Amino acid sequence: MKGPDTTSRAVLAESAYSDERHLAARQSLYGWQRPRHDLPGIVLDHLPVEVGVVLDVGCGNGKYVTRIRAQRPDLTVIGMDISAGILTGVGPPVAVADAAALPAADDCAAAVLAMHMLYHVTDLNAALSEVARVLKPGGVVIASTNARDDKRELDDLWGSAAADVLGTDHRPLRISLSSGFSLDDAPDLLRTYFADVRVVELPGVITVTEPEPVIAHLASYRAWADSVGVPFDVTLDRARQRLHELIERDGAFHIHCRGGILLCTAR
Numbered sequence: 001m002k003g004p005d006t007t008s009r010a011v012l013a014e015s016a017y018s019d020e021r022h023l024a025a026r027q028s029l030y031g032w033q034r035p036r037h038d039l040p041g042i043v044l045d046h047l048p049v050e051v052g053v054v055l056d057v058g059c060g061n062g063k064y065v066t067r068i069r070a071q072r073p074d075l076t077v078i079g080m081d082i083s084a085g086i087l088t089g090v091g092p093p094v095a096v097a098d099a100a101a102l103p104a105a106d107d108c109a110a111a112v113l114a115m116h117m118l119y120h121v122t123d124l125n126a127a128l129s130e131v132a133r134v135l136k137p138g139g140v141v142i143a144s145t146n147a148r149d150d151k152r153e154l155d156d157l158w159g160s161a162a163a164d165v166l167g168t169d170h171r172p173l174r175i176s177l178s179s180g181f182s183l184d185d186a187p188d189l190l191r192t193y194f195a196d197v198r199v200v201e202l203p204g205v206i207t208v209t210e211p212e213p214v215i216a217h218l219a220s221y222r223a224w225a226d227s228v229g230v231p232f233d234v235t236l237d238r239a240r241q242r243l244h245e246l247i248e249r250d251g252a253f254h255i256h257c258r259g260g261i262l263l264c265t266a267r
């Protein structure tokens with residue numbers, strides 16, 4: 001069964017990421033994850049040692065841009081995103097750009113980041129060709145995404161809440177952003193364009209003792225509310241109620257996370 005299309009540029013730029021609100025709600029759920037993984041720290045560990053340009057494609061609210069600029073002032077970090085709105089909080093240099101048509105010269109970047117964004121790209125081959133084109137010989141590509149079974153407890157929660165709302169056994173799918181470029185498929189895709197592809201798996205468990213952080217996460221998919229096949233806000237309310245009951249019964253709700261970072265080099 002296929003979920004909603006999460007690659008529409010209009011929806012991404014004008015709704016899902018028109019500002020950082022929804023992204024920040026999703027990012028904040030990881031505050032309850034153990035172990036905590038310092039993704040910008042891992043990226044910093046794998047950046048080239050020499051001075052150069054780093055392009056952060058799909059930089060969002062600048063989590064990586066800000067940290068790299070602070071810790072590696074010798075590098076020029078350019079944030080790029082399809083949404084002009086989300087770039088307003090990221091300091092210059094930034095550019096509104098589509099991953100499939102990067103406004104950058106051939107062989108200009110010592111590193112290209114594509115963190116939790118390739119699953120939003122309509123034409124993955126076009127985007128990966130662009131990353132390969134702008135990357136210097138010896139340059140590095142760092143990408144990230146989640147596995148297909150990431151946060152599977154949220155699939156159950158959303159599915160059962162939606163089935164309750166619809167009054168049927170049919171369980172509409174939760175929106176899963178990463179399915180178009182999952183950690184399961186990403187290494188082979190990346191090997192078509194880059195060398196030395198390595199996966200750093202970052203498993204963890206989120207534990208909450210109140211529903212709100214989880215409901216805020218589910219609510220962050222509001223941009224795709226029209227295509228989930230069930231009234232969105234009513235389903236959120238039902239999920240909140242179910243979560244409350246589960247936490248009352250078990251003392252906590254656990255969510256298994258399977259994210260990862262992919263490290264590659266130019267061919």
Ligand SMILES: C[S@@+](CC[C@H](N)C(=O)[O-])C[C@H]1O[C@@H](n2cnc3c(N)ncnc32)[C@H](O)[C@@H]1O
Pocket residue numbers: 012013017023057058059060061062063064080081082083086097098099100114115116117120121122
């Ligand atoms: C899930 S957010 C990730 C943000 C950031 N990289 C991070 O990991 O915190 C995805 C970002 O990719 C951007 N995006 C989606 N499709 C894009 C495309 N084709 N080209 C450039 N940016 C895109 C979105 O606007 C959004 O800011």
